[in-house]
Amino acid sequence: MAETSSAQQMLDQEMIARIGRRDQSAFSALYDRLSGPLYSLAMKMLGDPAEAQDALQDVFLQIWSRAGTYDPEQSSVFSWTVLLTRSRVIDRMRARGRRSRVVVASTEDAPTAADASTVESAADTAEKNEEAVRVRYVLNNLPSEQREAIELAFFEHLSHHEIAARLGQPLGTVKARIRRGLLKLRERLNNL
Amino acid sequence: MISEEQQDQAALYALRLLGADEDAAFESELRANAELCDLVRELREAAGHVALTAPLQLPPASLKQRIMREIAVETERIVPMPTQRAAFSWVPWAIAAALAVFCGLLAFDRVRLERQLADIRTTDPLMQTTFFALAPSAPAPADAKATVAWQPGRQSGVIRISNLPAPQPGKDYQLWAVDAEHKDPISAGIVRVDKNGVAQVRFKPVEKAEHVKAFAISLEREGGVPKKEGPILLVGTT
Numbered sequence: 001m002a003e004t005s006s007a008q009q010m011l012d013q014e015m016i017a018r019i020g021r022r023d024q025s026a027f028s029a030l031y032d033r034l035s036g037p038l039y040s041l042a043m044k045m046l047g048d049p050a051e052a053q054d055a056l057q058d059v060f061l062q063i064w065s066r067a068g069t070y071d072p073e074q075s076s077v078f079s080w081t082v083l084l085t086r087s088r089v090i091d092r093m094r095a096r097g098r099r100s101r102v103v104v105a106s107t108e109d110a111p112t113a114a115d116a117s118t119v120e121s122a123a124d125t126a127e128k129n130e131e132a133v134r135v136r137y138v139l140n141n142l143p144s145e146q147r148e149a150i151e152l153a154f155f156e157h158l159s160h161h162e163i164a165a166r167l168g169q170p171l172g173t174v175k176a177r178i179r180r181g182l183l184k185l186r187e188r189l190n191n192l
Numbered sequence: 193m194i195s196e197e198q199q200d201q202a203a204l205y206a207l208r209l210l211g212a213d214e215d216a217a218f219e220s221e222l223r224a225n226a227e228l229c230d231l232v233r234e235l236r237e238a239a240g241h242v243a244l245t246a247p248l249q250l251p252p253a254s255l256k257q258r259i260m261r262e263i264a265v266e267t268e269r270i271v272p273m274p275t276q277r278a279a280f281s282w283v284p285w286a287i288a289a290a291l292a293v294f295c296g297l298l299a300f301d302r303v304r305l306e307r308q309l310a311d312i313r314t315t316d317p318l319m320q321t322t323f324f325a326l327a328p329s330a331p332a333p334a335d336a337k338a339t340v341a342w343q344p345g346r347q348s349g350v351i352r353i354s355n356l357p358a359p360q361p362g363k364d365y366q367l368w369a370v371d372a373e374h375k376d377p378i379s380a381g382i383v384r385v386d387k388n389g390v391a392q393v394r395f396k397p398v399e400k401a402e403h404v405k406a407f408a409i410s411l412e413r414e415g416g417v418p419k420k421e422g423p424i425l426l427v428g429t430t
Binding site for chain 1: 244
């Protein structure tokens with residue numbers, strides 16, 4: 001599936017196994033591979049570079065200390081690290097008693113003036129990231145109400161109750177949108 | 193059969209949207225339902241990919257330095273340094289000086305040996321062999337291991353496995369070459385272990401693999417599959 005093609009998954013697992021044996025060069029290689037997408041996720045959720053960097057530091061220190069507990073039966077390395085990142089970011093959001101400042105209007109958000117230079121320099125890398133482009137394409141082609149519900153849940157960590165209130169829709173409708181959207185996403189990513 | 197309600201719960205669980213009580217209740221349901229477990233895993237993978245839709249931004253280089261420093265400090269903490277000093281504090285310096293002289297001699301000798309090695313490499317096929325050590329990855333037993341001797345020129349190799357119990361009926365172990373030029377791992381055939389969990393097999397990947405980065409063994413359907421499906425049990429680079 002996309003970012004985690006079988007070959008890449010094997011190499012990721014090998015890196016995690018080496019990190020579990022305290023191999024700093026494997027850790028450095030994994031950082032180079034994943035820090036971009038994970039930092040981008042933290043930035044999208046927190047909207048603050050200093051906070052996003054602190055969260056990313058926590059995540060990679062967790063990877064270093066918990067590599068031995070990684071279970072390939074449960075998830076790919078990529079999904080595992082996304083899960084760790086979301087957890088750390090959500091903890092920070094809760095600790096500060098606020099929600100993300102980022103309004104998830106579209107997956108093609110324009111960069112703000114403050115971070116334009118960073119985004120611009122990263123744009124080349126983004127273009128090279130064929131998989132990210134494909135996933136974005138798949139997500140953008142979901143029915144808009146399903147995509148919106150998934151993005152509110154994923155990036156803003158709104159509960160299904162909060163999403164229902166925000167969108168003015170019944171709870172059952174919101175649950176169904178999230179379910180249908182994720183099932184479709186799974187199916188389409190599997191077919192990439 | 194998974195009900196629509198279970199699918200709803202699975203999707204919310206994959207996105208971490210359930211409350212603590214709902215989480216616990218759903219997890220006990222998961223323990224009793226393998227099909228539901230598979231669905232959750234797949235939905236979690238799909239949800240993980242949503243992260244890739246965030247506009248790509250790169251952290252500053254200083255962050256990596258900060259993190260690497262942190263783990264280096266932690267590693268040093270684990271290895272306690274000897275604390276005795278005083279009267280023999282000159283000893284490390286003497287050892288360092290002796291080592292420096294010794295290193296100089298070694299460097300001189302190395303140049304000579306490298307020349308000899310280059311000559312041997314062109315004539316001895318064993319020197320054209322790359323070795324891969326494969327380490328276990330859950331759910332393989334912790335003492336399972338394998339070594340691959342790979343000859344890129346001949347596009348063939350030998351794998352020796354030990355401590356890997358025979359798979360359950362209807363399953364086989366399959367060897368894969370992970371090549372930089374191929375998106376998916378290349379099948380290198382089925383590997384059957386004996387009753388002692390040992391195998392020694394000569395293999396040849398089904399496609400040309402000129403830039404092999406790693407070898408891996410996965411658990412697959414009996415007879416093997418064209419594209420890896422099952423969990424990885426052993427994996428290793430050079």
